[in-house]
Amino acid sequence: MVNQDVWESTVLKELELPSQITVKNRIWRAATWMGMANRDGTINDTVIDTYSKIKAGLVLTSFQYVSPEGKSLPGQISNSKPEDLDGLKRLANAIHSTGSVAGAQLVHCGRSANPIFWGGEVAFGPSVGEVPTPTGGKIKVKAMTIEQIEGVTHSYAEGAKRAVDAGFDAINIHGAHGYGLWQFFDPAVNKRPVDDPYTGTTLEGRSKAMIDAILAVKKVVEVPIFVKVNSSSIGTKPEEVGELIKKLANAGACLVTISGEKATQNPKLVGEAYFLEEAKVIKETVGDTNIFFVLVGGIRSPETIVKLLSGNGDQKAKFDAIELCRPLISEPALVERWNLEAKTGNQKPARCISCSRCFEPTYLGKGVQCMSFKD
Secondary structure, three states: OOOHHHHHHHOOOOEEEHHHEEEOOOEEEOOOOOOOOOOOOOOOHHHHHHHOOOOOOEEEOOOEEOOHHHOOOOOOEEOOOHHHHHHHHHHHHHHHOOOOEEEEEEEOOHHHOOHHHOOOOOEEEOOOEEEEOOOOOEEEEEEOOHHHHHHHHHHHHHHHHHHHHHOOOEEEEEEOOOOHHHHHHOOOOOOOOOOOOOOOOOHHHHHHHHHHHHHHHHHHOOOOEEEEEEOOEOOEOHHHHHHHHHHHHHHOOOEEEEEOOOOOOOHHHHOOOOOHHHHHHHHHHHOOOOOEEEEEOOOOOHHHHHHHHHHHHOHHHOOOEEEEOHHHHHOOOHHHHHHHHHOOOOOOOOOOOOOOHHHHHHHHOOOOOOOOOOO
């Protein structure tokens, strides 16, 4: 049980971001693939209606692809052309309508992109290879040229400019979950040779694509820049992620969200905050820095949220905000419920049972929705 005073002094404490952006609380909506956009990636009424119901301190959009060949999934939002601006304006306004700060997550999915969406034959990643498809097939991957990588970097800047013109308050660069920028950082995927500027053989080469994206965005917008990273992966240890974050901070990122592989585990089986231990190693590696740390992954109870925000004396376990995904799919106004329950001293955990069935309708073109509870 969480004391109301503690709840108000931790969860409801404002967070001051650069560029005079103030977030009213420390519970945020994680960027989540919603599968609701039109076939061409444009925003429709379903997207607007869904985001108009989410109430959190800051709401990050579903990942917006910045270039056509960077699209991975059906219903993914496009931020790849001037014609996307009007829909993005509607989306930013919908998020603002709840009193939330609006963040736009940008991505190029790299070798995880699907050529079916742009009429191509191959995907493009750091190195030559093949990747499996959900249907059991394989997609051939062609190694990107330096010119192509630089083109994607430019697309991040164009997407960021378009998002800010649309009214978004912050830019979130997706450098996690095995998508394009993380592919360059993971040496198990990045096999570029030692003489390549984006080589997978050195930390500098592996970090370059992500750093370049931040620098390019920083040149064209004056809003807070966030980055989402994995806590580890097949070829990457948490200590290396810590060294990466130092570089991201130096490049101009003000906030990093720590996620990881298997992002939709069941906390009833593996425990709440299932990336916490690796995140603590990362924070210890980073040391003193001005960058904000946010944690996502299997957080379900008010008690856990307060522990993560306060650290209980352990700075390595203390975070500036937490992000929720599936709980806010099931209960878009969950934070509001917790705020009311805090006044009675009887807060109940999120009703989400972490079944992940909420993503099943997305493959049928119906968009993400809770399948276990029907309001």
